[in-house]
Amino acid sequence: MSRPTKHDPERGDARTRLLEAARDIVRTQGFAATSVDQLCRAAGVTKGAFFHHFASKEALGVAAAEYWAETAGTLFSTAPYHDHADPLDRVLGYVDFRREIIAGDIGEFTCLVGTMTQEAYASHPAIREACAAAIFDHAATLEPDIAAAMKARGIVGEWTPTSLAAHTQAVLQGAFILAKAADDPAVAIDSVDHLKRYLTLLFQTPSKGRTT
Amino acid sequence: MSRPTKHDPERGDARTRLLEAARDIVRTQGFAATSVDQLCRAAGVTKGAFFHHFASKEALGVAAAEYWAETAGTLFSTAPYHDHADPLDRVLGYVDFRREIIAGDIGEFTCLVGTMTQEAYASHPAIREACAAAIFDHAATLEPDIAAAMKARGIVGEWTPTSLAAHTQAVLQGAFILAKAADDPAVAIDSVDHLKRYLTLLFQTPSKGRTT
């Protein structure tokens, strides 16, 4: 055990390590099934440190959602799909980028805030709000490109950029659930392919494509 | 309290009441956050009865998923959308039927097995399997109509009836997550509308609509 003290920086401070532990463990076990002790063990800190940084387990959940939104924000804002000249290519490039991420271990590509939403939407309003912000703020980053693609092609469909952006997130979240159920990422990739096909059909339609 | 004995049938036996309590409570709180005591209180039975009918809390989770699959099975097999002559109309009728269900309280139209999958896929393999069966067996009921619609229109796309059926479930599951996050069923309805639009575009396409 040697000397446990001396403020060992190791990898980041205690708060960040707890947030990263939450990201990894909550994604595979869920929020309720993850105990504070387990988080502390994984982060290599004591309970005292936990409750120094977070007022409660719920507060940790909120912070984890915010941390998730932050890291995802930089991941996607620096991704290469923004380089395409055509706005539709940027949207399709986003879907391709999401598709690439889906591989390997399920606990590593699935979405923390989607998982937490399911458990916390009724019992922990603060967590629900933080998750909603993470999801819909991320969706909002797609709206300008969708709107530009609509304008460029003169599309005036009965749907809005907001609802289409939200739909992309719904497909992704649902794909994650199916991948977890099937214990196989392939089914998630199939759904993302269907999403890309939808976007392509939507924007290649010469007429308005009335359906409803 | 009067006389508690004499095998009071009230509303179904203890097992069914526990299953119904699980369906209602787990959908809003999640599996891990729902205690056995809470289930017993809601079902009006004692802990002794619980562990008489179920070997463990996990076994209750498996049984709840199976019960869900059973009740959903009768709900959808007796639904009116099967009456359409055109197989595509049956598929679109299914989507309409799902759309109609999405209304009112979120805890009442969301999916038990989708919720449980998120929490249990890694920690409770038996629950994961039961949820997977519920989801994919339900999806499979759409495959014959999808296949018939493809054949009727001579569509030989790069996708399969199985993957499209699974995709419908992904959209629904994702729509539920977004509804929970936004605390508003409207966003779920929007996604279902996008799904219907996708199906319509897919099957009205004269060419194969190569995209990938």
Add this chain to the structure above:
DNA sequence: ACATAAATACCGACCGGTTGGTATTTATAC
């Protein structure tokens, strides 16, 4: 028809371990 045996269904007190959270102390940084 009836006594008896054996399942089945259910009850509720109880157990050891874990839970989220607190109080107090100790080390570090500026």
Add this chain to the structure above:
DNA sequence: GTATAAATACCAACCGGTCGGTATTTATGT
């Protein structure tokens, strides 16, 4: 020296699960 960060010790409530027992239904032997 004082604010911040972290460690230690501790707690009452709650957790899933057990257990000995009782009531009721069903099967069986005569």
